[in-house]
Amino acid sequence: MEAGRHRRWLFSLCLMVASCAIGDVARAQTTDGGDLSFELVDPKVLRVCADPRNLPFSNEKGEGIENKLAELFAEKLGKKLDYVYFPQATGFVRMTLGAHRCDVIMGFPQGDDLVQGTNPYYRTTYALVAKAGGGLEEVDTLEDSRLKGKHIGIIAGTPPATNMAIAGLMSDAKPYPLMIDTRYDNSAQAMIDDLTAGKIDAGVLWGPMAGYYAKKAGSLHVTPLVKETTGPKLVYRIGMGVRAADQNWKRQLNKLIQENQGEINKILLDFGVPLLDENDRPLGAETAKKAP
Numbered sequence: 001m002e003a004g005r006h007r008r009w010l011f012s013l014c015l016m017v018a019s020c021a022i023g024d025v026a027r028a029q030t031t032d033g034g035d036l037s038f039e040l041v042d043p044k045v046l047r048v049c050a051d052p053r054n055l056p057f058s059n060e061k062g063e064g065i066e067n068k069l070a071e072l073f074a075e076k077l078g079k080k081l082d083y084v085y086f087p088q089a090t091g092f093v094r095m096t097l098g099a100h101r102c103d104v105i106m107g108f109p110q111g112d113d114l115v116q117g118t119n120p121y122y123r124t125t126y127a128l129v130a131k132a133g134g135g136l137e138e139v140d141t142l143e144d145s146r147l148k149g150k151h152i153g154i155i156a157g158t159p160p161a162t163n164m165a166i167a168g169l170m171s172d173a174k175p176y177p178l179m180i181d182t183r184y185d186n187s188a189q190a191m192i193d194d195l196t197a198g199k200i201d202a203g204v205l206w207g208p209m210a211g212y213y214a215k216k217a218g219s220l221h222v223t224p225l226v227k228e229t230t231g232p233k234l235v236y237r238i239g240m241g242v243r244a245a246d247q248n249w250k251r252q253l254n255k256l257i258q259e260n261q262g263e264i265n266k267i268l269l270d271f272g273v274p275l276l277d278e279n280d281r282p283l284g285a286e287t288a289k290k291a292p
Contacts, residue, residue: 039247039249041102047083047102048083048103049083049086049096049097050070050084050085051086051088051182056208069267073260076259088182089181104242107238109237109239110236112241114241115241115242115243116250118254118257120292121291122268123235123277123292124206125234126159126160127224129192129220129221129223130202130221131196131219140224140226142167142204142225147169151199152164152200152202152204153202153204154204155205156176157178160231163230166231174194176190224282237292269285
């Protein structure tokens, strides 16, 4: 009897709390009616976890890909936009999303168990960057014999380093550090500077970085590496990252991705990101409404 009364009391308390929550006008609702008041730091604000100095993805001036995507989503949600900045190195997820200081990481690879991923909003790949007119524009795989003996830049510890090792390219490669403090160092920019100065013959970079820096330099050619037959596959799906418990929030973001894929793709293409469809074919402006 006592246990039964306790359960009824607990149920009544839950109903009362739920009723109060429903009546709170300050709370945000998802587009399908789910309540976000217990999931978000502030339901009236799109609070983004970001790196303060990590172009082409984000910076404190709002100039990056993920800044522009956050602006788009804030507009669609009718929310204010705010950021919690932290260098994207060891501890980034724990100190931002995990600490409930912000509610979404705008770009996160599918399958990484540090966060719960949304549906992907783009597919891209590592790419080979070379000087236009330098004789390597037609190279579309790291297995190509024309790369033998070339000085190729590579971010140490990234997947294509394995492909390069299998192809016998590492003895002449120039490695750049993976784990850096982005407030002070930029391995991608250092690689591009070396390439334009003729210190290396080509570089292998993550697609968004390759496209962005090549577009800035104006004299570089970017080739997506989608034809590798040995080593790890270099194509990845990118979504957004939320906390494991934030199911309503994830559903809302998935709906926004689906409804705004064309605008998302346009932002990515404007930054030079080499977008791919599910068959690894490039997506351009004419196919910008397609999902990854």
